Amino acid sequence: MATIFSRIIAGEIPCYKVAEDDRHFAFLDINPVQPGHTLVVPKKEIDDIFDLSADEYADLQRFAHKVAHAVKGAIPCRKVAEAVIGLEVPHAHIHLIPINSEADVDFRKKAEVSAERMQEICNEIAAKF
Ligand code: AMP
Numbered sequence: 001m002a003t004i005f006s007r008i009i010a011g012e013i014p015c016y017k018v019a020e021d022d023r024h025f026a027f028l029d030i031n032p033v034q035p036g037h038t039l040v041v042p043k044k045e046i047d048d049i050f051d052l053s054a055d056e057y058a059d060l061q062r063f064a065h066k067v068a069h070a071v072k073g074a075i076p077c078r079k080v081a082e083a084v085i086g087l088e089v090p091h092a093h094i095h096l097i098p099i100n101s102e103a104d105v106d107f108r109k110k111a112e113v114s115a116e117r118m119q120e121i122c123n124e125i126a127a128k129f
Contacts, residue, residue: 003091005041016122019070019129023056024063026129028122032111033097034104036075036121040064040094049084049092064094066129071096073128074121081105 008015009025016028018038029037042060046052052060068080077098084094085107097105113121 003045003089005039005089005091005093006043006045009041009043016118018122018125019063019067021063024060026063026067028118028125029095032113033095033107033109034077034099034111035113035117036071036077036098036125037111038067038071038096038125040067040096042092046092047086047090049086049094052092060092060094064096067125068096070125070128071098074124083107 002010004013007013008027017025018028019026023043024040025043026038026040029039040060040063042052042056044052044056049057064082068082071080075098078100081097081099082094083097083105086092099105
C-alpha cells in the first residue's frame with residue numbers, strides 16, 4: 001500500500017505544496033512545530049532515509065538546500081533547522097523548521113496556524129523557490 005506521502009505526491013491527498021522536481025517533493029507539515037515547517041521527501045518510496053543510496057541521499061539534500069533557502073527567504077528567522085525523525089510516517093523525509101532559538105525545535109509542541117495562513121506561507125515559500 002502506498003504511503004501517505006506517496007498519495008500526497010500523486011495528488012490523491014491535498015497538501016500545501018511548495019516545490020517539486022522529477023525526484024523530490026516539498027510541502028508544509030500539516031502539524032507544524034513552527035510556521036513554515038516544511039517536509040522534503042524523495043518520490044521514491046523508502047522508509048529509512050539512510051537506506052537511500054549515497055547519491056539519492058545527496059540529491060535529496062541538494063533539493064532540501066534549495067527549499068531551505070526558499071523557507072529562509074519567506075519566513076523571518078535566524079536559521080532553518082534540519083531534522084530527520086521518521087518515527088511516524090514510513091516514507092523518508094527531512095524536516096526544515098524556521099527557528100530563532102533552540103527551544104523552537106520541540107517536536108512535542110505544535111504551532112497553531114490557520115488554514116488561511118498555511119496557504120499564505122505556502123505561496124510565499126513557493127515564490128522564493
Ligand atoms: P516523523 O515521521 O516522526 O518525522 O513525523 C512525520 C511528520 O509528518 C509529522 O511532523 C506530521 O505532522 C507530518 N504529517 C503527517 N501527515 C501529514 C500530511 N498529510 N500532510 C503534511 N504533513 C503530515
